[in-house]
Amino acid sequence: MSVFRVLEQFRVSGAARMTGTHRFSAIGVAAATGAATLALGLAPAGAEQATPSPGGKPASAPVSLPGEQAAQAEELATGQGGLRAQFSGSYQQAQAEAREAAAEKERRAGEKAARAEEKAEREAAADRDSTRERAADRSHDRGGWGDGGNWGERDRKSLERAYEREQRGAASYPDNLDGWIREALAIMEREGIPGTYEGIHRNIMRESSGNPRAINNWDVNARNGVPSKGLLQVIQPTFDAYHVEGTKYDLYDPVANIVAACNYAADRYGSMDNVDSAY
Known part of the structure; x- marks a missing residue:
């Protein structure tokens, strides 16, 4: 019964003329009734009422979280799981990107070394060609070893020997x-x-x-x-x-x-x- 319902009954029965002591008692009853109503209103739906203990004191009722708080806890746990999954995904992505960067760096270094080796080979070939040309020019300036200043077999063999000596010098033999x-x-x-x-x-x-x-x-x-x-x-x-x-x-x-x-x-x-x- 609500507080207002109790007060209304007192008013109808002539409670307006009651003494101060009666008013105080009525208010106390109303307050007690209201408190009980409020307690019943706050109890979770389906919760069992506390059973008085043999000594007269009420037994402790089972404690459970209100539905809204349980929902909030579940939402918080779900959010934390999502954050952990997001962090794990970002870490794995960073590792993959680091591996790709290292592989790209190694590939570029290999290409650079290959270009340097190719350049060295071209320069060596150019030097060999230049050496042969200088040897031919010197032989031609001296008139060659053939008859009448014409190139002969000895000219060809001399140039071949000069080239082979150069090649032999470039070859590597253990000492x-x-x-x-x-x-x-x-x-x-x-x-x-x-x-x-x-x-x-x-x-x-x-x-x-x-x-x-x-x-x-x-x-x-x-x-x-x-x-x-x-x-x-x-x-x-x-x-x-x-x-x-x-x-x-x-x-x-x-x-x-x-x-x-x-x-x-x-x-x-x-x-x-x-x-x-x-x-």
Whole structure:
């Protein structure tokens, strides 16, 4: 019953003439009734009323969140999940973009290196062409080696040798016995000197054990003042007679020593391959 309904009943029954004490009691009843009504109005729908305890005190009612607060909590949780998903997506996108940027940087670096290598090759080719042209011009200015100043076979071979020397200089050989033999074989092929890797290596190991500074100070050549030197133990007069143009004029130079010795062996024995003892 509402407060106004209680007051109305008092008014109808002549409560307007009640004493002050009665008025106070009526107001108290109305207030109590209103409070109860208000409490019932605020209780959640379907909630059970508290059952008094045996001692007379009301038992605690189950506590639950109002529907609006539950909805707000659910909305907040949903929003937080959305933020986490959005942050995760942004992080993954940033990682993908970083990987793409790194790959692009690596690709550009590779293209730059390829362009630099291509440029170096073009410049080297241009230098080789220029060298051949200068050699041809010098030969032409001297009238050439052919009859009547015309170019002949020797002119062509000289230019070819100059070009091959340049190419040989550009080639890279290791500074060891294997590299010395292979470089000597390249020169021998150009000059038409016979010999194989096996034949050269076999004779080097017998004569000097692969030491390019080896020298014989005890045999007859040494007693005659011309000791054998180098990888293939060549004496100076033999080296002077069989030295090949394009190699160093140094008896101790490994490549020059091999080529001169093989040139001498080809003249005396047909090839260094045919030598199996002191020669």
